Amino acid sequence: MQFLSDTVTLSxxxxxxxxxxxxxxxxxxxxxxxxxxxIEALWLKTRNLDYYRHARFWSKLYVLNFGIGVATxxxxxxxxxxxxxxxxxxxxxxFGTVLGFEGTMAFMLExxxxxxxxxxxxxxxxxxxxxxxxxxxxGANLSTFWILSANSWLxxxxxxxFINGKFVVQDYFQAIANPxxxxxxxxxxxxTLETSLFVIGGISAWYVLQQRHAEFFAxxxxxxxxxxxxxxxxxxxxxxxxxxxxxHYQPAKLAAMEAQWETIPxxxxxxxxxxxxPNDRAQRNDWEVKVPGALSYILELKPTLDQPVKGLNEWEPxxxxxxxxxxxxxFRIMSGIGIFFAALMSVSVIQWLRGKLTGEAIIQxxxxxxxxxxxxxLGYLAVETGWIVRCVGRQPWIVYGQMRTxxxxxxxxxxxxxxxxxxxxxxxxVLLVVTLFFASRIIRKGPNLExxxxxxxxxxxxxxELAQHQQDSRPVEAQQ
Amino acid sequence: xxxxxxFLPQVWFFILGLFLFLYVLLDxxxxxxxxxxxxxxxxxxxSILMTSLGNxxxxxxxWLVLMGGSLFxxxxxxxxxxxxxxxxxxxxxxxxxxxxxVSFEFRENADNKLVWNITFGVGSFLAALGQGFALGSVFExxxxxxxxxxxxxxxxxxxxxxxxxxLTLIQGYVLIGxxxxxxxxxxxxxxxxxxTATIATWTTLAGAVFITVTTPLLSGQARALLFTSPMVFIFxxxxxxxxxxxxxxxxxxxxxxxxxxxxxTFLLFSVSFIGLGFIIFPNIIPPSxxxxxxxxxxxxxxxxxxxxxxxxxxxxxxxxxxxVVFRGKxxxxx
Numbered sequence: 001m002q003f004l005s006d007t008v009t010l011s012x013x014x015x016x017x018x019x020x021x022x023x024x025x026x027x028x029x030x031x032x033x034x035x036x037x038x039i040e041a042l043w044l045k046t047r048n049l050d051y052y053r054h055a056r057f058w059s060k061l062y063v064l065n066f067g068i069g070v071a072t073x074x075x076x077x078x079x080x081x082x083x084x085x086x087x088x089x090x091x092x093x094x095f096g097t098v099l100g101f102e103g104t105m106a107f108m109l110e111x112x113x114x115x116x117x118x119x120x121x122x123x124x125x126x127x128x129x130x131x132x133x134x135x136x137x138x139g140a141n142l143s144t145f146w147i148l149s150a151n152s153w154l155x156x157x158x159x160x161x162f163i164n165g166k167f168v169v170q171d172y173f174q175a176i177a178n179p180x181x182x183x184x185x186x187x188x189x190x191x192t193l194e195t196s197l198f199v200i201g202g203i204s205a206w207y208v209l210q211q212r213h214a215e216f217f218a219x220x221x222x223x224x225x226x227x228x229x230x231x232x233x234x235x236x237x238x239x240x241x242x243x244x245x246x247x248h249y250q251p252a253k254l255a256a257m258e259a260q261w262e263t264i265p266x267x268x269x270x271x272x273x274x275x276x277x278p279n280d281r282a283q284r285n286d287w288e289v290k291v292p293g294a295l296s297y298i299l300e301l302k303p304t305l306d307q308p309v310k311g312l313n314e315w316e317p318x319x320x321x322x323x324x325x326x327x328x329x330x331f332r333i334m335s336g337i338g339i340f341f342a343a344l345m346s347v348s349v350i351q352w353l354r355g356k357l358t359g360e361a362i363i364q365x366x367x368x369x370x371x372x373x374x375x376x377x378l379g380y381l382a383v384e385t386g387w388i389v390r391c392v393g394r395q396p397w398i399v400y401g402q403m404r405t406x407x408x409x410x411x412x413x414x415x416x417x418x419x420x421x422x423x424x425x426x427x428x429x430v431l432l433v434v435t436l437f438f439a440s441r442i443i444r445k446g447p448n449l450e451x452x453x454x455x456x457x458x459x460x461x462x463x464x465e466l467a468q469h470q471q472d473s474r475p476v477e478a479q480q
Numbered sequence: 481x482x483x484x485x486x487f488l489p490q491v492w493f494f495i496l497g498l499f500l501f502l503y504v505l506l507d508x509x510x511x512x513x514x515x516x517x518x519x520x521x522x523x524x525x526x527s528i529l530m531t532s533l534g535n536x537x538x539x540x541x542x543w544l545v546l547m548g549g550s551l552f553x554x555x556x557x558x559x560x561x562x563x564x565x566x567x568x569x570x571x572x573x574x575x576x577x578x579x580x581x582v583s584f585e586f587r588e589n590a591d592n593k594l595v596w597n598i599t600f601g602v603g604s605f606l607a608a609l610g611q612g613f614a615l616g617s618v619f620e621x622x623x624x625x626x627x628x629x630x631x632x633x634x635x636x637x638x639x640x641x642x643x644x645x646x647l648t649l650i651q652g653y654v655l656i657g658x659x660x661x662x663x664x665x666x667x668x669x670x671x672x673x674x675x676t677a678t679i680a681t682w683t684t685l686a687g688a689v690f691i692t693v694t695t696p697l698l699s700g701q702a703r704a705l706l707f708t709s710p711m712v713f714i715f716x717x718x719x720x721x722x723x724x725x726x727x728x729x730x731x732x733x734x735x736x737x738x739x740x741x742x743x744x745t746f747l748l749f750s751v752s753f754i755g756l757g758f759i760i761f762p763n764i765i766p767p768s769x770x771x772x773x774x775x776x777x778x779x780x781x782x783x784x785x786x787x788x789x790x791x792x793x794x795x796x797x798x799x800x801x802x803x804v805v806f807r808g809k810x811x812x813x814x
Contacts, residue, residue, distance in 0.1 A: 064588075067581055068582055070581055071577065074545070074578060075574050080559075081559045081562070081564070082567055089556045092553060095552070096553030097783060099549035099553065100552065100553040100784055100788060101788070103545045103546040104550070107545055107546070108546060109795075111539040112539045115534070116535070116802065118534075123805050410560070411564075411629075412567060416567050420571040423575055427579075431578075431582060438585070438586060438590070
């Protein structure tokens with residue numbers, strides 16, 4: 001139990017815990033916010049009350065996740081100073097600036113318009129409500145942008161240089177638009193969207209399978225499916241581009257992702273490891289299954305490589321990542337899920353084209369619906385494992401090639417870190433169980449199909465007294 | 481040094497002060513209502529209290545995140561050193577804020593709402609307590625080495641004076657929460673909060689007098705600062721203004737006015753906050769590290785200012801809009 005007296009290790013565990021736990025909530029809400037825009041647009045366009053009821057139903061799940069996301073984001077905002085003081089001081093000029101931007105541009109926008117989106121149906125005109133929903137989604141995804149820009153900078157630092165241990169920025173825009181930024185942002189943007197779509201699709205499939213409001217949930221199922229036709233394949237492509245970037249910029253991480261210990265020289269075909277048992281101590285794989293020549297195709301679409309694939313043994317153990325098994329399998333889990341998602345989407349589209357999802361028929365598609373229920377939690381797993389590859393694979397660096405993680409932790413007693421780690425850890429365990437309980441309760445309870453259309457200017461919905469407003473100017477049938 | 485090297489850190493000191501001030505005012509009433517909810521006698525009352533915050537708590541709390549992020553960018557040394565010094569109070573605060581935030585969502589879906597009302601109240605109390613200790617440490621000063629890194633012990637923030645400062649801040653939050661509830665509620669519930677507001681005014685006053693008197697008594701540096709011209713006039717007028725505002729506040733409570741208690745409370749907080757600003761300035765890590773030593777590079781300050789400075793009015797505008805949309809009394813959430 002030596003790690004209990006090591007501030008650096010404890011700080012790393014705490015960061016991993018808080019980041020992994022925090023990620024569970026915004027990954028759903030940032031994607032679902034976009035879905036809510038689509039649903040609300042359909043409501044405004046078609047005046048079909050089902051879409052309005054969908055918006056109300058899904059926003060219940062949305063706000064539950066949002067609340068936990070905001071709450072668990074707070075430790076993230078302060079943790080850099082609390083546990084990583086030398087890091088904060090050294091890179092604050094850039095990193096802190098970006099976090100400041102995230103708060104001012106993104107969080108505040110999201111937080112302020114959330115109230116209107118949730119409670120404002122009868123307090124503002126429909127168009128203002130719609131704009132509020134858009135602003136909430138915009139705020140959420142803008143924060144994805146800033147976080148990914150900051151994290152990409154840790155992977156491929158640009159726009160300045162370290163002078164006496166302090167990062168001096170020469171060009172802010174170059175630092176923000178560092179080499180990894182565009183791909184990483186897009187990959188994460190579509191990851192949140194895809195995860196939330198499979199959650200919505202999975203929950204809809206559950207209702208269909210239960211034959212509860214099957215027709216109602218066939219609607220959300222199809223909206224999800226239409227969006228996924230484009231996204232599921234695109235996400236695989238973006239993942240591929242990201243891996244290529246790792247190959248060029250972070251060869252040690254690529255070697256860890258592939259558990260490749262020995263260098264594969266240029267001009268030879270590279271085998272792709274399908275399964276392996278990496279042995280960190282002996283610096284080799286104890287057992288492995290390889291697909292001959294496949295890695296050269298994956299990386300360069302050629303039978304032989306133009307550039308060598310460097311093996312882990314090229315680096316001193318102190319200069320390369322460890323926990324190779326974790327990185328190797330995390331990468332395989334993430335990619336496997338991405339491919340499974342695309343396959344599930346394709347099968348569903350085929351069934352749709354064959355008319356099997358129309359009307360009553362969708363209830364008969366039992367195995368397809370079970371597949372979607374199975375897929376619902378997988379997006380989370382893919383996102384978490386992807387981040388493990390990204391950040392554990394970056395080690396031993398906190399800023400790649402520039403600043404080591406061991407030099408970045410606050411010089412505070414390990415007991416202090418242990419205190420916060422135990423406190424947050426136990427609280428998070430309870431939170432996870434309680435949130436899952438309430439989420440499943442919302443789902444079991446189901447949507448309120450009695451809920452009338454919002455009346456702007458009439459009786460208040462929240463029981464809040466209201467000043468006089470102008471009359472509803474929408475068509476009579478929409479007012480119900 | 482060039483003039484800009486003075487000017488820009490000062491601008492950022494002001495902006496961070498503004499963020500912190502807005503946080504204290506807005507999350508102040510938020511936390512105050514949370515603490516008060518522990519005393520609410522019925523489910524109906526607790527539900528009105530929660531509903532009065534429903535649309536604003538998140539934005540209010542976000543001012544703290546804005547402050548944290550901007551402090552990180554503008555004064556990285558201060559962000560790191562202060563958080564190291566205040567590790568335990570910061571953790572207490574974060575745990576409290578998490579607890580109260582999740583209580584909102586859990587209570588909404590729970591059968592047994594009382595459990596989540598208690599976690600909401602306790603969370604609010606813990607958050608206020610952690611912030612109070614942080615404020616206390618600012619008065620006590622933070623021990624640093626020559627490079628500005630934290631050089632004190634893990635319990636430095638816990639002194640008998642910081643306990644009193646923490647309790648006073650909690651009283652202040654209860655006061656501001658009561659004034660907010662006077663504005664947002666009616667009938668019996670409003671009556672209750674005229675009472676809590678009056679009590680909290682006196683308890684806050686007692687704490688504030690204690691802090692005002694002991695600060696120059698215990699700190700030579702504060703003494704030197706307070707009793708030299710022209711500062712003596714500023715610091716002389718602040719207690720006078722404070723007393724005037726407290727008198728106005730008590731009058732408005734006595735006359736059962738609905739809007740003015742919140743206004744006087746806000747002004748009272750403003751005056752105290754400005755006083756605090758004058759005591760700390762030009763330090764950012766009291767008592768020894770100045771804003772000029774802790775500031776990030778000029779280019780960084782300019783870059784941040786060109787975006788954040790431009791956004792501040794917009795952010796303020798839509799926050800105000802949010803309050804306007806949900807103006808009026810809360811009468812229950814059934």
